[in-house]
Amino acid sequence: MAENSKNAVTLGPLIHNPLEIKRLAKNYNVNYVDSIEKIDKNIKRVIVRTHGIPKKDLQKLKEKKVEIIDATCPFVKKPQEIVEEMSRLEYDIVIFGDINHPEIKGVMSYSVHERVFVVLDIDELKKIKLKEHIATVAQTTRKIQDYLKITDYLIKNYKEVRVFNTICNATFENQDAVRALAKDADIMIIIGGKNSSNTKQLYNIAKEYAQSHLIENEKEINPEWFKGKKLCGISAGASTPEWLVEKIISKIKEVTWN
Incomplete structure (x- = not known):
């Protein structure tokens, strides 16, 4: 994939999760540009971000004669x-x-x-x-x-x-699940990009019912949060990769079981 993506960029970050964006750039050489004007002439493929782009920008891409991979969410x-x-x-x-x-x-x-x-x-x-x-x-x-x-x-x-x-249906389901979990939990950990709208919505719901923290990575975890707590609820935004969720769960177990 790295070789195939050598001449590809995404127009804007593909998803709102900084760590996953860094992983894609490091492992697969998929970087992003924040404007069409910054697309180098050597670029052969442009990936449209999941959030979509303005109609005029899509037309400009077509005029550049590049291969367009439309990753806009349905x-x-x-x-x-x-x-x-x-x-x-x-x-x-x-x-x-x-x-x-x-x-x-x-x-x-x-x-x-x-x-x-x-x-x-x-x-x-x-x-x-x-x-x-x-x-x-x-x-x-x-x-x-x-x-x-x-x-x-x-x-x-x-x-x-x-x-x-x-x-979207997934948003409904995630929000309902967080609401139900937060009602029973002593503390809620919401994992995802702090620039992610759906992640912030989950955090806003969780904090209505329980002490809640929105984190992007395991380094943000504070062992003091868990003192005196019995049940920790964990949820993640739609753009949060599974590998990051597992990493944070492991870190929480480490600071609470020791």
């Missing part, structure tokens, strides 16, 4: 398609998510008009003057409870609201 492609279709039908688009997140930047770019609004809460939504016909989608890793607050407000205040549930 759950991310869905809101892209919905936004494109509903904007063609002249619906205002409301996106529940973080406007600075690469996934949302990509989704926004698929609208054929400029009436696209990104919000994180109802207070932001109230400041926007929308038309009577609205379509709404959500960032795939957001909490469903928060999205329901947005959709409930829209339905109560506007004539027609098309609601598309674009939060």
